[in-house]
Amino acid sequence: MNILSTKNLTKHYGAEPLLVKALDGITLEIEQGSFTAIVGTSGSGKSTLLHMLGGLDTPTGGSVCVDGQELSGMGKNELAIFRRRKIGFIFQNYNLMPNLTVYDNIVLPVELDGRSVDKEYLTTIANTLGLEDKLNRKPHKLSGGQQQRVSIARALAAKPAIILADEPTGNLDSHTSQEVIGLLKTTSEMFHQTIVMITHNEEIAQSADRTIRIEDGKIVESRW
Amino acid sequence: MRICKYMLIFLDLLLLFTGMYIVLTMAEEITVQYMLVFIILSLVLTSLGSYFYFRRRFIGFSNEVCRNTEEILHGHSIKEQQNKETLTSKMIMELEKIEDIFSFQLAESQNEKKELQEMISELTHQIKTPASNIQMYCEMFSDPDISSEEAKQFVMVIKQQLKKLEFLLDVLVKSSRLENDMINLQMENSRLIETLAVAVNSVMQKAELKGIDISVSCRPAIQVYHDMKWTAEAIENILDNSIKYTPENGKVLISVEVGEMYTVIKIKDTGKGIETAHINDIFKRFYREKSSAKDEGLGLGLYLTRNIINSQGGYVSVHSSLGKGSNFSVCLPNRTPK
Known part of the structure; x- marks a missing residue:
């Protein structure tokens, strides 16, 4: 079953002679429970595509359909709730709240939704990510790799159906990268989650179920 | 729940009677008495009214959740309840997620069962061949006219076939360990x-x-x-x-x-x-x-x-x-x- 699909998705900036085509007619289908890696040079439109899939950006043309719902048909509030409940984002620059503790950062998406925190699950995530003794610290007291792990824990805390990760291992050494990918794979197997991940790392791309290569806003290769 | 309900009604009645008693035995002007009676009565009415109102809301909510749960159980997605800031929407989306995870796990375990059956039938098929070979050579052995040269050869073949059997049985033992609960970890x-x-x-x-x-x-x-x-x-x-x-x-x-x-x-x-x-x-x-x-x-x-x-x-x-x-x-x- 396809959980994510786009049809002729375009995103243009500016107007004709200076028209920039960030995305140029992307048609894509992603199966539920799969692990997809998106590769391509910088500026090829990878991040734009990921933002479109998560409803963080609006397309100029075409449509995005997530779990049977058309994103363009949703209002601003509806979209915010949709993101909160269905999608876990892992940003390249972490985007952690500096004035909240690690624990509060992790449970933020759950608490925003007014749900009670699954303490047992949270302990499991914190333990597997090696964060159990850092929960009361502020993010700026942690190393880059640790902050990255906090942002991964935050994306996982609400058990979203889809995890969108923008170079989640971009600032980690190759060894820690492998660890992080291993963790993502384990949780996605447990909760039948779909992962779409941008990566520059060939090794990680190799371990995905499917690799999509994007150049100049177009899919140039799609390999299973 | 039921105790709360009776308590509420009981407290309301208590308020009504004691209030009335105090007011009516007061030696004050008649208008003040009427006013107090009115206040007490309206208090009783609002508390009863709000009780019945919230009761109805709650029943409505649980009915809606039950109805939608049935739908989810049949594998339908509840379109009108997606992405809303309501309690029902929150519950429905959570239930849908759980249904999704469980149906996936069910499919997965059915698949595993099928594979296991296929493996067993393949293994039994593979075990049959060396077993019947051994049987055949044993029968040939019982022939009194075989030379010692031939006998040596037969023993060789039987040994080979036994080795194959051993390997297959080893696989069988390994596969029985595959079930996760068979792995008893002593960390x-x-x-x-x-x-x-x-x-x-x-x-x-x-x-x-x-x-x-x-x-x-x-x-x-x-x-x-x-x-x-x-x-x-x-x-x-x-x-x-x-x-x-x-x-x-x-x-x-x-x-x-x-x-x-x-x-x-x-x-x-x-x-x-x-x-x-x-x-x-x-x-x-x-x-x-x-x-x-x-x-x-x-x-x-x-x-x-x-x-x-x-x-x-x-x-x-x-x-x-x-x-x-x-x-x-x-x-x-x-x-x-x-």
């Missing part, structure tokens, strides 16, 4: 080098036969919280594969690195490597590479390895390309027990 903090020694020793004979050199580099002081017996078996299965797919006089290198979160056991071989397209399939149950169909095995070893390592909180990854050998990484978590 303890022990030296990794000892585990590696057990694993290497059990494949040494096979390696020597092919002239493959196995070298281990691991600091003796490295300790990991793990189950020695099962981990050794997991590593043995990887080594077994490496030896199987490495040509004669090749090399297998085992090295251990301690990372921030995991201790990584790297197993590198100079074998033929794995095709990129199949790299994720090798850990699947019963996966056999097409080109290796003639070799012994049922595709259980690496599946078992992954199960063993996963149940200790670690994971196995592989990095390989065709013709360049394979790199397996077995990662065991560093965390110490609570």
